[in-house]
Amino acid sequence: MGRGRQKPKRKAQDWDCAKIVANVRSSTCENCVFVVLVLSGALNPIHRGHTELLRHSKHLLEAGSSSREVVVVGFALAPSSEEYVNEKLGDLAISLGERIRLCEAAACSDRETCVVPFGIASGYRTIAEMRPCLEHELLMASVQVELEILPVYGSDFLVKRPQNVRQPTLIVCRQDEDDSAQIARQIVAAESRPHPGFQLLEVEKGLIPNFSSTGVRKACDVIRQEAPQEAVAEAWDYLKRSLHPEVLELFFPDGKELAEAS
Incomplete structure (x- = not known):
């Protein structure tokens, strides 16, 4: 993308x-x-x-x-x-x-x-x-x-x-x-x-999750750049929490394999 x-x-x-x-x-x-x-x-x-x-x-x-x-x-x-x-x-x-x-x-x-x-x-x-x-x-x-x-x-x-x-x-x-x-x-x-x-x-505090498009883009970069496994796992967790499942699938169609690898 x-x-x-x-x-x-x-x-x-x-x-x-x-x-x-x-x-x-x-x-x-x-x-x-x-x-x-x-x-x-x-x-x-x-x-x-x-x-x-x-x-x-x-x-x-x-x-x-x-x-x-x-x-x-x-x-x-x-x-x-x-x-x-x-x-x-x-x-x-x-x-x-x-x-x-x-x-x-x-x-x-x-x-x-x-x-x-x-x-x-x-x-x-x-x-x-x-x-x-x-x-x-x-x-x-x-x-x-x-x-x-x-x-x-x-x-x-x-x-x-x-x-x-x-x-x-x-x-x-x-x-x-x-x-x-x-x-x-x-x-x-x-x-x-x-x-x-x-x-x-x-x-009220905490009702709207504090996600950002910048955070999403950075997490995607971490995964695509094949960073260390711990960093990839952390980035993948952020994406799963911040993105709608259908959106996440568009970014990473092989998300299941990626999740298992992390």
Whole structure:
């Protein structure tokens, strides 16, 4: 897996939102707001920390709604553009096509998670492309509901872009994070006119696993470079914990033999 020629950008009709439409149709909730949560970013590669971030965001958002019931009907993984990831990571970048394939593997067995293959650098512009597609599919299914599509980011996103407190955004602050969570809280406290759709969600320490795409890439390098057996065993253990099984199999199709050898 690695850099490669970028495929043509996908169009809105390439997004399969059937899971979300099915979840809306099967909901028994009346007079509620349906929400789709979008995780946009490099996802280079996708790991369990990303998907757990979405799941805990759903729990907190639904539990914290007061005036009207909120029902999260799906998650969307949206890998960023090839240009953005190449500029950010250089030779460490995985091609857009491969990142989409890895996200599809992570989402394949989950009835709530889909993959948005547009390859757009901005989560907000990704949502602008998603909305008419999803609204069209709901209309074709004769479903009329109030629907919101919200981006989800970690606290470091708000630290880099404090102006986004004026955008409909969910910011997740993990209580075991470093200074970024505290700075994000200060940004929100200092803002006199936050967007009505902006929320800061506090996640208890340890609930979201502290995996990273950097850690995954380093562990893969250890295994591929045929490092000492102890190092390989440690790297393999990290990958088994951090990656979805379907994603791990794409990286290492001979994983069973590798596990036995380590």
